[in-house]
Amino acid sequence: MIKGILRSKPVKIIYLAYSWVMVISIWLMGYILTLIVSLGSKRKEHIYNTFCRFTAWLTVRAIGVHVEVEGLENVPKGEPVIFICNHQSFFDIKLAFGFIPENFCFISKEEITKIPVVSGYMKTAGHIALPREEDRRAYATLLKAVKKSREGSSLLVFPEGTRSPDGRLGPFKRGVSVIVLKSGRRVVPMAIIGSRKFLPKESWLCQPEHREMKIKFGKPVSFPSTGKAPREESLEVVERLREEVLRLLGDEGRGTDARTAARESVGEPS
Numbered sequence: 001m002i003k004g005i006l007r008s009k010p011v012k013i014i015y016l017a018y019s020w021v022m023v024i025s026i027w028l029m030g031y032i033l034t035l036i037v038s039l040g041s042k043r044k045e046h047i048y049n050t051f052c053r054f055t056a057w058l059t060v061r062a063i064g065v066h067v068e069v070e071g072l073e074n075v076p077k078g079e080p081v082i083f084i085c086n087h088q089s090f091f092d093i094k095l096a097f098g099f100i101p102e103n104f105c106f107i108s109k110e111e112i113t114k115i116p117v118v119s120g121y122m123k124t125a126g127h128i129a130l131p132r133e134e135d136r137r138a139y140a141t142l143l144k145a146v147k148k149s150r151e152g153s154s155l156l157v158f159p160e161g162t163r164s165p166d167g168r169l170g171p172f173k174r175g176v177s178v179i180v181l182k183s184g185r186r187v188v189p190m191a192i193i194g195s196r197k198f199l200p201k202e203s204w205l206c207q208p209e210h211r212e213m214k215i216k217f218g219k220p221v222s223f224p225s226t227g228k229a230p231r232e233e234s235l236e237v238v239e240r241l242r243e244e245v246l247r248l249l250g251d252e253g254r255g256t257d258a259r260t261a262a263r264e265s266v267g268e269p270s
Contacts, residue, residue: 006209015063015208022062023094030055031121048125049103056097064211065198069099071217075188077102080154081220082180082187086169086245086253087158088196095192096156099215104154107145109161126153130175132161142178149183159241163201169253172242177234180241184225187241189218191248216248 005011034051038044060067075081083100085092093106106127113119113129122129128145131137149155157179159172180187194213199206221244223237246253 007207009205012205012208016204016206019063019206023059026055026059026062030058031117044124045126046103048121049105052125053097053100053103056094057099059094060098064208066212067095067099068212068214069217070214071219072101074217074219075101076186076220080149080152080185082149082176082183082185083154083156083190084159084176084187084241084245085156085190085192086164086249087160087162088164088167088192089199089201090163091195091199092158092163092192095195095213095215096190100156100190102154104156105145105148106156107158138175139178142175143182145179146182149179149185155179155185159238164196165201167196167252169242169246169249172238174231174234174238176241177237180223180237181226181228181233184223186220186222187244188220189241189244189248191216191218191245191253193249193252218244218248 006015030051034048037051038047041047083096083104085096093108096106105125106122107130108122108127110129110131113122126148128141128148130141145155157176159176160170161173162170164170192213192215194210197207197210198213221240226233
């Protein structure tokens with residue numbers, strides 16, 4: 001009965017309004033506090049990222065989302081790494097900030113940096129905007145990410161480049177292999193499960209009946225560092241990384257057909 005109520009459109013609209021009030025209020029309060037705390041500090045990026053992670057965690061709690069985390073022991077301590085993750089929803093970045101257990105720089109699409117206030121915050125926090133239409137600028141941005149990684153920053157990359165419309169894990173862009181091979185950092189695969197049901201790509205409404213989510217961290221993967229990223233080697237890296245994320249996702253990353261086939265194979269109703 002409760003789920004039936006949560007599925008009604010009026011409740012969804014009320015929940016959406018409440019969620020936006022929480023998101024904006026918590027973020028603004030965190031931003032103001034960050035500005036005050038970081039005045040005169042030479043560690044602005046660290047301070048901004050720390051507050052960003054805390055406010056993201058607080059937001060997730062405030063809107064009643066429950067997150068189960070698996071594999072935290074696989075995240076190396078005191079070592080900069082590259083997190084790679086599937087991408088199903090706008091909510092993924094909040095989940096990543098809230099539950100990745102260390103500061104990191106986020107590689108986002110350039111359009112996000114055009115939002116007033118957010119652009120300044122991202123720049124000060126050290127996040128990186130990736131242009132998707134101009135190859136030369138995109139490659140220069142990838143080299144900027146490599147430089148940050150070599151200097152000791154962890155990175156978060158969504159290698160699909162866009163949100164999945166149906167939950168299937170899409171092909172990975174070759175750009176992630178440039179960062180991995182040139183930086184020499186280990187890669188921690190991760191998977192977010194359940195965010196698409198909560199906030200689908202095709203909908204502007206949250207689905208409050210789907211607030212159970214899961215985040216999985218896989219074991220670190222290493223690749224030899226190289227000054228170049230030849231096409232064949234890049235493709236091998238990309239495919240290996242995609243397999244690691246797909247393994248964490250299981251049937252969730254293979255889409256509805258795979259889940260239906262699995263149910264039929266054990267006699268479950270679809």
